[in-house]
Amino acid sequence: MRQNAILLVCVLALFSCQRDLSKFDYLLTPQISAKPSQKMLVVEVKGDPNTVGKEAFGQLFKSYYALKKEYRTIKMAPPRARWPFSFSEPKEEWIGKYALPLPNEVEQLPQSEKISPNVRLETWYVGEVAEILHLGPYGEETPTIEKLMAFIEAQGYQISGDHEEEYLKGPGMFFKGNPRKYRTIIRYEVTPNN
Secondary structure, three states: OOHHHHHHHHHHHHHOOOOHHHHHHHOOOOOOEEEOOEEEEEEEOOHHHHHHHHHHHHHHHHHHHHHHHHOOOOOOOEEEEEEEEOOOOHHOOOOEEEEEEEEOOOOOOOOOOOOOOOEEEEEEEOOOEEEEEEEEHHOOOOHHHHHHHHHHOOOOOOEOOOOOEEEOOOOOOOOOOOOHOOOOEEEEEEEOOO
């Protein structure tokens, strides 16, 4: 388990250091757009994301690198996670889906002891999404979420999917870094009100 946590921190640090994040600044204003379906490598776990997230991402990244040995051309994309839209349940009861995007060429997971038995392939998105860029600590997302929800309602849409986060920049390799510099896309699948 400790190896998984170290692997997760290293991958997140490597990923967040090599990207020009300014291309996501347009999402500082909420947007609704069509999102194509996306194949995802997913692990599902129950519990408070602050407690189970590292283990889940550890399983995910370990499996991703085992998969990369067979599909050498796949490129790392920002990790994502989903939780039930209703936040009324205690976090310990949440079912989280932690995921990494994959290209469509990945049709099945290879037989390998390095691929976690909890990991599977799924397809995410069908249609439109509403999204916004949150700047800062994860624990301060509520005003950003409220802004996005008000935008969704004002545009005549309703939420039709779980709460999703895409982690553009987060903790560093050896330290948590400056949470004020974290960049997270918050996203919901939406449908027009009838």
